[in-house]
Amino acid sequence: MGQILSALFDVFKNVQFYNNVIAVTPPILLAALGCSIAAKANMVNMGMEGIMLLSSFIGTLAAAYIGGPNPWLGLLVAIVVGGVLGYLVAFFNLKMKVDIILVGIAMNLFGTGATAFFLPLVTPNADRSSTNSLQSGMLPNVNIPGIKNIPVLGEILQNQNILTYISYLLIIVMAFLMFKTKLGLRIRAVGENDHAAESVGISSDKIKTIALIISGCLGGIGGAFMSSVYVSYFANGIVAGRGFIGLAACSMGEANPIPTALTSILFGFFYALSNFARATGISDNLMKMWPYLATLIGVVLYSINKQRKEKKRLAGLASLEEDTK
Numbered sequence: 001m002g003q004i005l006s007a008l009f010d011v012f013k014n015v016q017f018y019n020n021v022i023a024v025t026p027p028i029l030l031a032a033l034g035c036s037i038a039a040k041a042n043m044v045n046m047g048m049e050g051i052m053l054l055s056s057f058i059g060t061l062a063a064a065y066i067g068g069p070n071p072w073l074g075l076l077v078a079i080v081v082g083g084v085l086g087y088l089v090a091f092f093n094l095k096m097k098v099d100i101i102l103v104g105i106a107m108n109l110f111g112t113g114a115t116a117f118f119l120p121l122v123t124p125n126a127d128r129s130s131t132n133s134l135q136s137g138m139l140p141n142v143n144i145p146g147i148k149n150i151p152v153l154g155e156i157l158q159n160q161n162i163l164t165y166i167s168y169l170l171i172i173v174m175a176f177l178m179f180k181t182k183l184g185l186r187i188r189a190v191g192e193n194d195h196a197a198e199s200v201g202i203s204s205d206k207i208k209t210i211a212l213i214i215s216g217c218l219g220g221i222g223g224a225f226m227s228s229v230y231v232s233y234f235a236n237g238i239v240a241g242r243g244f245i246g247l248a249a250c251s252m253g254e255a256n257p258i259p260t261a262l263t264s265i266l267f268g269f270f271y272a273l274s275n276f277a278r279a280t281g282i283s284d285n286l287m288k289m290w291p292y293l294a295t296l297i298g299v300v301l302y303s304i305n306k307q308r309k310e311k312k313r314l315a316g317l318a319s320l321e322e323d324t325k
Contacts (some may be wrong), residue, residue, distance in 0.1 A: 011276045015155045020275055023160060025268025026167035026229075027052070027222045027239070031246025032253065032264045033174050034218030039255035040178060041211035042191040046104020047089055048219050049243030050111025055082040056223030057115045060136045060234040061122060069137030071228040075163070078224035079217050086216020090209040108243075116236055130235035131227075138232040139163050161229045167221070168261075175257040187211050219243065241292065248295045252302045263298070270294045 011017050031048050038045040045051075055078040063074025089107060093100040124133045142162045148154040178184040186207050189197045194204035222242065227234045245267050253260030270291040 011273070014276075015152065017272060017276055018156045019158075019160075020272040021265065021268050022156060022168075023164060024271045024275070025265050026164050027225050027242045028246050028249060028267050028271075029167055029261055029264040030170070030218050030222035030225065031243045032249035032260045033170060033246075033257060034215040034222070035247045035250035036253070036255040036257060036260050037174065037178065037187065037211050037218075038215040039250055040184075040191045041187045041208045042194065043090075043093070043208050043212055043215075044100055044104065044247075045086070045089065045212060045215045045219075046101050046247065047085070047107025047111075048104075048215075048246055049239055049241065050104075050107035050109070051082050051085045051216050051219040052223035052226070052239045052243045053111035053115055054085060054223070055079075055220035056227045056238060057119070057234050059220070059224045060131050060134070060227045063136035063228065064131065064134035069135040069232075071137040071139045071232075074136060074228055075139065075221070075224045078220040080220070082216040082218070082220020082223065083213045084216070086212040086214070086219070087209065089216070090205075090212040094205045094208060112237075115234070119234075119236065131233045132235075134233065136228065136232055136234075139228050163221070163225055163229050167225070170218070170221075171257050171261045178257060183207075183210070222246070245291065245295050248299050252298050266298075267291055267294060 031052060034051075035045050035048055058081045059074040059078030062077035063069060063071050066073055085107065089100070089103050092098045092103045092106075119129075119131070123131050139162055141159050142165070143158050144165070148158045150157075176184075178188065186197065186202050187210075189202060190204045190207045194208075197204055197207070223239065226238045226242075231238075246264070249263040249267060250260050252263045274290055
């Protein structure tokens, strides 16, 4: 036990560990931000996992077959695909009146099934597990001038992929959108009380659709990250539950961009720790379970805390009612 703790301490002292935390967090972060803007409109984007899978798959094919390898085109196509899928979630829920949870489950099942079915049909030699035989390319790593000169922090932040920097920049963009723009105000108004929003001329269906389209676009970026930053190909199950973890991070951050981002980084911490499994001497399989275990524990703690706050609120209301009698 002492040796394991000593090994963990050595990992936590390693600057490269924190560099890896920054590198592995973006897919979770993007999924969480996407779920957050949907949640602000009182919509649950349960289909984020499927959106990320389909966006990653179609984006990879576009990068390989249209003037390939062209990962930038793949990223653009992934964003468009994510937006279209977000619109479909809104269409089936708002127009066809299908429960949004069921729409999300269907999207996840469709994403898993469709990518597994079409993968061997569109890759050379009927490769059934990945598009590794295609040339889709990877987005470049960049060094921002001046960052590397900052002690410690420079080592953590330097030589990251350009999409990694863009992902963290989107935290600020989403915070600005939600709290400093007319669209953000309308999204929050619809989320608080759609009937009240309708009474002042705001179309709740339109606002919810826009929120889900933006949510899908963010999921599309997250999907593209998996197949153009982590690796240069798409593989079955490449998203590996990050859409669901993003949904959990959104709930724990109460759909606010900054707390949601911090929660996403916490989950990224456990992913990075699983990547350093051999250095700790702990079983690889056990370490790979940690991100999912952390998600489960986090959701349980969030639920307990929310119930505690609700009981406190109800107790306060009951006390106020007694005082007014």
